[in-house]
Structures are given as C-alpha cells and as structure tokens.
Amino acid sequence: GQQVQQSPASLVLQEGENAELQCNFSTSLNSMQWFYQRPGGSLVSLFYNPSGTKHSGRLTSTTVIKERRSSLHISSSQTTDSGTYLCALERRSNYNVLYFGSGTKLTVEP
Amino acid sequence: ETAVFQTPNYHVTQVGNEVSFNCKQTLGHDTMYWYKQDSKKLLKIMFSYNNKQLIVNETVPRRFSPQSSDKAHLNLRIKSVEPEDSAVYLCASSRGLNERLFFGHGTKLSVL
Numbered sequence: 625g626q627q628v629q630q631s632p633a634s635l636v637l638q639e640g641e642n643a644e645l646q647c648n649f650s651t652s653l654n655s656m657q658w659f660y661q662r663p664g665g666s667l668v669s670l671f672y673n674p675s676g677t678k679h680s681g682r683l684t685s686t687t688v689i690k691e692r693r694s695s696l697h698i699s700s701s702q703t704t705d706s707g708t709y710l711c712a713l714e715r716r717s718n719y720n721v722l723y724f725g726s727g728t729k730l731t732v733e734p
Numbered sequence: 735e736t737a738v739f740q741t742p743n744y745h746v747t748q749v750g751n752e753v754s755f756n757c758k759q760t761l762g763h764d765t766m767y768w769y770k771q772d773s774k775k776l777l778k779i780m781f782s783y784n785n786k787q788l789i790v791n792e793t794v795p796r797r798f799s800p801q802s803s804d805k806a807h808l809n810l811r812i813k814s815v816e817p818e819d820s821a822v823y824l825c826a827s828s829r830g831l832n833e834r835l836f837f838g839h840g841t842k843l844s845v846l
Contacts, residue, residue, distance in 0.1 A: 657834055665839065667824065672834035708775065712835075720765065720831045721790055724777040 630725035643698040645728045647711035655714040656694045701732045737761045740838035755810045755841045757825030766808035771822040820845045
C-alpha cells in the first residue's frame with residue numbers, strides 16, 4: 625500500500641491566504657523531503673527535514689516523527705506559488721530511496 | 735538554478751524501438767538517480783548509483799539499463815520500449831546517501 629499519504633489532493637486559495645499541506649507516513653523514517661513541481665517543470669527541493677521545524681522565507685516545514693507526519697505551511701500565498709507540492713520519505717530500512725506522496729496541487733488565484 | 739542536465743526534453747518513438755536518455759550533473763555529487771513519473775504524477779525510484787556503483791534497482795524491467803561512465807553522468811537506455819514506458823523520466827543527484835536531492839527538468843517519453 626501507499627507508504628506516504630498527502631492531503632489535500634488539491635487546494636485553491638485566494639492570494640494572501642495561508643496553506644497547510646500534510647504528509648502522513650506509515651513506516652519508520654530516516655528523512656523527509658519536500659519538493660515543488662511547476663506545471664510541466666522540474667522538481668525543486670524545498671526542505672530536507674528529518675525532524676523538527678525549518679523555515680525558508682514564507683515556507684515552514686515541521687516533521688514530527690512520533691506522530692508520523694510532516695507538514696508544509698505556506699504563508700501569505702502568491703500566484704507564483706501555484707504548482708504541485710510533493711513530500712518524499714526515506715525509510716530507515718531502505719536508505720537512499722525516496723517514496724513520494726501523490727502530491728497536493730495548489731492553485732493561488734489573484 | 736539547474737545543475738542537473740537532461741537530454742532530450744521530449745522523445746516520441748514507436749513500440750519496440752531503443753531509446754537513450756542522458757543525464758549530467760555539475761554539482762560534484764557522488765550519488766545519482768533515475769525516477770519515473772507516471773501519468774498520475776506519482777514518482778517512483780528506478781535506479782540509484784553511488785560513485786558509479788549501482789546500489790538500488792527497484793524491480794525495473796530488464797529492458798531498462800542504466801549506464802554510468804563517471805560519477806557525474808548517469809544515462810538510461812531502454813532496449814525495446816513498450817506503451818507503458820510512456821512517462822516523464824527524472825534524473826537527480828545528491829551529495830551522498832541520506833542527502834537532499836536535486837532534480838533535472840525531466841525527459842518526457844511518448845511511445846506510440
């Protein structure tokens with residue numbers, strides 16, 4: 625079964641609103657990474673976050689290992705934030721392989 | 735800024751043909767990967783190389799073969815393509831094991 629569950633599958637925001645994207649996993653974690661994929665574009669690494677909270681501009685990633693979840697918070701969303709956000713899990717039992725969630729498609733409207 | 739370069743961007747071919755995709759990274763990383771993204775946008779690992787050594791091969795059909803001449807290059811050859819091979823193939827690299835990944839723009843393969 626799917627080891628990484630992302631929610632919501634899609635999200636529509638008005639510019640300026642905040643977004644909270646969730647990633648839940650069912651196996652022991654070595655690391656968690658968040659990526660952004662533009663429509664038809666490559667993946668951009670946002671965070672490498674095995675545990676705790678990390679910040680990058682308007683983005684915040686929080687991984688709570690005991691609760692088997694990771695979240696990505698986007699504050700004051702902009703239209704340029706539109707795209708697909710993917711979380712990826714590296715299992716403790718299988719280094720060097722990322723298991724991706726199915727993504728959250730974010731649309732930010734002006 | 736892209737430092738993982740893939741060619742070609744797109745490739746259209748017919749069933750049974752052989753195709754080859756190239757990937758080069760200029761980051762000085764030791765580890766390179768091939769991932770496949772299907773029509774539902776789900777990404778799955780295919781291969782992983784560390785210092786030119788194959789370390790991961792995730793139940794990929796034998797018609798797929800990775801080729802690494804040095805740690806900066808990891809090419810992918812498909813001997814006889816099939817319709818289900820239509821997908822976007824993404825190359826990535828990382829400094830080492832358990833490090834963040836940097837992806838190329840992908841090669842979109844369409845098999846007619």
